[in-house]
Amino acid sequence: MSFAGLAYVLFTVLLAIISGGVIGYYYNPKRKQKIEEPKHRMLDDDN
Amino acid sequence: MTPYVQGNEKSVPFDCSQENLEDDMSETSTEKYNFTIVRGFAFSALFWLVIGLIVGLWIAFEMFDPALNLTPWLSFGRLRVVHTNGLGLGFGLAAIFATSYYILQRLTRTPLPFPRLAQLHLYFFNTIIALGALSLFAGMNTTKEYAELEWPLDIGVVVLWVMFAINVFGTLIKRQEKQMYISLWYIISMTVAIAILYIVNNLEIPVTLFKSYSVYAGANDANVEWWYAHNVVGFIFTVPILAMFYYFLPKSTGLPIFSHRLSIVSFWALNFAYLWTGAHHLMLTPLPEWIQTVAIAFSIFLIAPSWGSVVNGYYTLQGNWDQMRTNYLVKFFIAGITFYGLQTIQGPLQGLRTLNAFFHYTDWVIGHVHMGTMGWVTMVISASFYYMIPRITSTELYSVKLANTHFWLILVGQFTWTITMWIAGIQQGAMWKATNPDGSLMYNFLDTVTSLYPYYKLRFAAGVIYFIGIMIFAWNLIMTVRQQPSQAEA
Amino acid sequence: MGITSKPVVFAVLAAVVILIGTTVTVFIPLFMPSTQPVSASIKPYTAVEQEGRDIYMREGCNNCHTQTVRPLRTEVLRYGEYSKPEEFAYDRPFLWGSRRTGPDLNRVGEKYPDSWHYKHLDSPQSMFEKSNMPPYGWLAKNRLDTQYSLKKATTLGYGYSESDVHQQITQYRATVTDENYPSKESRNNVTPPELRKELTEMDALIAYLQKLGRDVKNMEAKK
Structure with missing residues (x-):
């Protein structure tokens, strides 16, 4: 495999790892309640 | 009609919007927040919308009958940029400023820290847009798409953006609500991205007050321009419209958004991937091939975060789809997000080399753009204004019936418009490629143009239907404000 | 949660995320000579051609005409040799366009005589009855303003x-006002008598159109 080809593959793998990490972090069940809180609070911002 | 009854998210039962209205009319909110600015920008948006559409109809007519090129000022080449800038910068930005000022104050529970600056922002904005339109009529045109304004007006645009950004970050820093809701993230990323895009693409060396040359040459200029043009559409016609969608859909249905964490993941993925894709507008041009290929890859990837928002929108209504009938605003949002979903599939597909070789430079792409602007963007802005204007003026919408008429007219107008252009694009693309058995071209160029005139006439008719819908929209909001009870006068 | 409660950090992070793709696909190529290669065969525009190019921009010709021929069989058949990156080294801004309401113009130079352009610009419909191109006869009624030509160059x-x-200006004026100028009759037909000894905006625009794709022939011949 050429150097350029390898670089593209490694970059893709790196991006997949980072997005996996982000998804894993935010989809961790123990953070769910805290993360989802603003969507309920925004409903009563009228007063 | 309840396709998605089961779900682990807590969903608040639909409470009648009438009841919500009563709550909202509490005087505290209209006194506490600065809503005159919201109203000013909302009606500026309507004004530029009507102007931009009249110009649009004019050039649509010129496409099949050049008789309307009456003077240099009314020739197609000049008017087309008045149309795109008038609607993109005039209507689009004004609507974004109106809704952003509203959403910011609400979600942070904080009034604008610099209301006078905001007022100045409004006057300055309309001055720049008016001067911009005049200068484009006069042929002061840098020719870089959606960045056609000459350098003194570019500086004006940067100044008005800074004026806006000061209030955005001022409000966010002083906010009363700890966590920022989705819409605020989108407003932040728009504020940052537009500043970078606009400044980098508009770097130019002045020759006179009315003339300048780009600092970049040839392929580099093309690369910078389409990086800008693609993303300015992204960060004006996607990102802030998503901010409106994520705010006004839950507010007008009383239902919390399906998933906050899905929106987080989509948000970062969208912001990251968008900037790589500009070169899909330069497919098969002399731009280096690797830039084109990278752009294709990220364009395909973009389907994921775009559909994150589509899914979030649809699932928010799970178990409450009856609101499509009972709540007139929901139609706008759901039709809007559907067009966004279609748009974000069609776009990446057009970026594929083989399809691009066929569709690029034809009316297909014009159809694509207008599904986004006439469908997604206008639908969501319409509903946001219908939600916002009665609340900031402590009154009720003048007529829900008219709002429904507006919805159906712009839906039918837009559909007819875009489908007509897709067919025209397929026909022209095929005619360009058609060869005789001996390998020679089957059609000369003029044949491929004149055969489209029937479509152009139909497109004009569709535009008229759409325009009537928009006039009803404007009328409805004007009448809403005019019946405003006197005690709410700010 | 984390950054969603820190607006300034959030904004900085958003800027960083936005700038990654920008840097790789836009900023770095700016400094790579391979993005916009140059060739000695490709000459800059003369002062008159540049004025013509500015008129092309002013009238928004780029809204209907592209200037890039793609390497596709039928496209090369229709317009000529596909576009090479070197051709655009002096194009500030680039004028590749995005929609072909009219045909591509990157190979239009020397395809038709000047007389063809005088007639066609004056009234496209007189040559192609059903054409939707706006008439530009009024360009021949405007004297070419050359006061900024030096500053532009x-x-x-x-x-x-x-x-x-x-010299470039006087030479081109001498060419088009010469008694033996092959396109004299068509030029006189569209140019008012008082401007026939001067350069008009239409003269400059045609000079520009005739330059498009001209130098690349020399470049290709040398290869």
């Missing part, structure tokens, strides 16, 4: 001296 780095610019 300097700004664009064409390396012309004042006398170069002056």
Whole structure:
């Protein structure tokens, strides 16, 4: 495999790892309640 | 009609919007927040919308009958940029400023820290847009798409953006609500991205007050321009419209958004991937091939975060789809997000080399753009204004019936418009490629143009239907404000 | 949660995320000579051609005409040799366009005589009855303003001296006003008598159109 080809593959793998990490972090069940809180609070911002 | 009854998210039962209205009319909110600015920008948006559409109809007519090129000022080449800038910068930005000022104050529970600056922002904005339109009529045109304004007006645009950004970050820093809701993230990323895009693409060396040359040459200029043009559409016609969608859909249905964490993941993925894709507008041009290929890859990837928002929108209504009938605003949002979903599939597909070789430079792409602007963007802005204007003026919408008429007219107008252009694009693309058995071209160029005139006439008719819908929209909001009870006068 | 409660950090992070793709696909290529290669065969525009190009921009011709021929069989058949990156080294801004309401113009130079362009620009419908191109006869009624020609050439780095610019203008004026100019009759038909000894905006625009794709022939011949 050429150097350029390898670089593209490694970059893709790196991006997949980072997005996996982000998804894993935010989809961790123990953070769910805290993360989802603003969507309920925004409903009563009228007063 | 309840396709998605089961779900682990807590969903608040639909409470009648009438009841919500009563709550909202509490005087505290209209006194506490600065809503005159919201109203000013909302009606500026309507004004530029009507102007931009009249110009649009004019050039649509010129496409099949050049008789309307009456003077240099009314020739197609000049008017087309008045149309795109008038609607993109005039209507689009004004609507974004109106809704952003509203959403910011609400979600942070904080009034604008610099209301006078905001007022100045409004006057300055309309001055720049008016001067911009005049200068484009006069042929002061840098020719870089959606960045056609000459350098003194570019500086004006940067100044008005800074004026806006000061209030955005001022409000966010002083906010009363700890966590920022989705819409605020989108407003932040728009504020940052537009500043970078606009400044980098508009770097130019002045020759006179009315003339300048780009600092970049040839392929580099093309690369910078389409990086800008693609993303300015992204960060004006996607990102802030998503901010409106994520705010006004839950507010007008009383239902919390399906998933906050899905929106987080989509948000970062969208912001990251968008900037790589500009070169899909330069497919098969002399731009280096690797830039084109990278752009294709990220364009395909973009389907994921775009559909994150589509899914979030649809699932928010799970178990409450009856609101499509009972709540007139929901139609706008759901039709809007559907067009966004279609748009974000069609776009990446057009970026594929083989399809691009066929569709690029034809009316297909014009159809694509207008599904986004006439469908997604206008639908969501319409509903946001219908939600916002009665609340900031402590009154009720003048007529829900008219709002429904507006919805159906712009839906039918837009559909007819875009489908007509897709067919025209397929026909022209095929005619360009058609060869005789001996390998020679089957059609000369003029044949491929004149055969489209029937479509152009139909497109004009569709535009008229759409325009009537928009006039009803404007009328409805004007009448809403005019019946405003006197005690709410700010 | 984390950054969603820190607006300034959030904004900085958003800027960083936005700038990654920008840097790789836009900023770095700016400094790579391979993005916009140059060729000695490709000459900058003369002062008159540049004025013509500015008129092309002013009238928004780029809204209907592209200037890039793609390497596709039928496209090369229709327009000629596909576009090479070197051709655009002096194009500030680029004028590749995005929609072909009219045909591509990157190979239009020397395809038709000047007389064809005088007639066609004056009234496209007189040559092609059903054409939807706007008529541009009024360009022949405007005297060409050359007061900024030198400043423009300097700004664009064409390396012309004042006398170069002056010579280019007088030479082109001599060409089109010459008694033996092959397109004299068509030019006189569209140009009012008082401007027939001067350069008009239409003269400059045609000079520009005739330059498109001309130098690349020399470049290809040398290869």
